[in-house]
Amino acid sequence: MNDIPVPVPVSTPVYKKFEENNPEISLCIYEWHNQNECLEFRYVTERRGNEYKQVNLLVITEDDRSHYCIIKDLHKLVYNHSKHKGRKYLCRYCLHVYSSEIRYNEHLPKCKGLNNAPQRLQMPVKNKSIKAFYNYKCMQPNPYRIFWDLEMLT
Template sequence: MCTASRTTLSRYVFQRKKDRHVNLLYVQDENSVGHFAWIKNLSRLVSAQLSKKKCRRYICDRCLHYFNSEDKLQTHTVDCGKLNDCAIRLPSDKDKWLSFNNYNRKERLPFVVYADLECVLKKMEEEKTYQHHQVFSLAYYVHCSYDNSLSIYNSCRSVDCVAWFAEELKNLAIRVKNILSTNVPMVNLTSDDWEKLRSATHCHICEKLFEQDDARVRDHCHLTGWYRVFHNLSGYDAHFIIED
């Protein structure tokens, strides 16, 4: 037995389909009172939602995928019973729209490390082991998004280059930690900055339009002291700024 809502999606699916199988339609009235109705023809119920063409659809009453022939449906039914252990639930009218809201991920990372290594294939004496990958060269590049003078490139060609790289990363982590722990105060706003603050109509991070009651907050990068503007700090995911 399969129950479905007005948007025709499976709410509950029996694990074992018996010889006498009945599909039920579950609907709710304005008072949220639920009712069950017999689905005599699943194709007639669902086809109008799939296409404007008035032709029969062969629909799987387990996952609601549809096909153009009975043979294709029967082939699908064998796999569907083994693979689909749960019913498919589509988004409702309230949550059917997706939007980007991880605004903190739009901020550039202050430091990024790119690394690569090269190996030689060393033949082994053991019969079961043919070759051994031995690192002989390693290089890395540290890119700083706000100060190019802090970007560096370094490399090492040695059998001990991996140990060298681990030590380099350790020292780099210490230097970056000291930099990120420093809170540079906001620089004085220029007349142009004040004009941008007063005339701004959209938040530069979430790109949403300012509402009439939105409080525009002055903020700055804690690494450079540069001024930046956004609105609704109390409702905004500001943890990444505060942590800096």
């Protein structure tokens, strides 16, 4: 850490200082919570692109002790979290999971991550959750109409 005093528990400014001292590294740190079995961000880098060496760390905390583990393959970490047993592709910046590499690669250039534009889920309001089509004037007219006299067949 190049003679940087490291406070315990480690805070975000220490991670940023580490990245400043190591300009070739892109650092993301995740934390695992046992009670709700989910992966959460502790620190997400602002550095994007393949020119950086991507380092993903997992922090396991118990009481006042913490342990850092390197994550070699982030995709394998989420393998058992759904019924889909094929390869999963996890975005390291927003934790969105894709089952297709094509969709994952389409997502990466557009991903803003959690630092710039956090995602938000908005549930519908009760009694206003039914959608209906009312804008009939915007419909395109049918180019053809067919009329059939069914009495002719009998």
